[in-house]
Amino acid sequence: MNEELRHLTVQLITAARVPLAAGAAVCVWLASTMGVWPVVVAAGMLVLLELTDYLDGRLARKWNVAGTFGELFDPYIDSISRMTVFFGLAAAGASSWWLLLVLAIRDVSVAYIRIMSLLTGRAVHSRLSGKLKAGVQGAGAIILTLTLLPPAVFDQIGLPGLIEFIAPARLAVIFVVAAVTAWSAFDYFIGAVRGSASNRKNL
DSSP states (O other), rough: OHHHHHHHHHHHHHHHHHHHHHHHHHHHHHHHHHOOOHHHHHHHHHHHHHHHHHHHHHHHTTTTTHHHHHHHHHHHHHHHHHHHHHHHHHHTTTOOHHHHHHHHHHHHHHHHHHHHHHHOOOOOOOOHHHHHHHHHHHHHHHHHHHHHHOHHHHTTTGGGGGGHHHHHHHHHHHHHHHHHHHHHHHHHHHHHHHHHHHHHHOO
């Protein structure tokens, strides 16, 4: 496999997150009328989505095709896919609409930080807060999806009392996702400001 094909393969794996996210969003929307299977399929799609997020970076490094395009394309696809998933969860009543605004503000802010940094000759690489944000959002989406399981499922597994904890569990997950997402935006901003100050000192 030549370098061009390896690069294309990595980008296609990254782009696969969009149809996976769209499929998961449709499934969670159908969960209220179709029961267990849409929830199971949606959770499976979200697990695959997270696997592609791990696989594309690993392959890019292994095949030595990592570059500026991938560094910008990956977070762009992440933004689209995660907002699609949380839109579906909000539409299904498993998440809050205001969380979408937090996700959007964070991703738009970090995108502009990346652009401004590139224009000033500095590359903004992924930060620990970004990786943690991705993990928390991914796990949060899967947990919120599973809260859409019909009450009969909890009866069948002998844990009918879990139904009472669904609402508080959703709220806790929503606030954790929002807090980590907001912290990630602040962390990127602080990193960009420090980098800018360092550049000025070197001029």
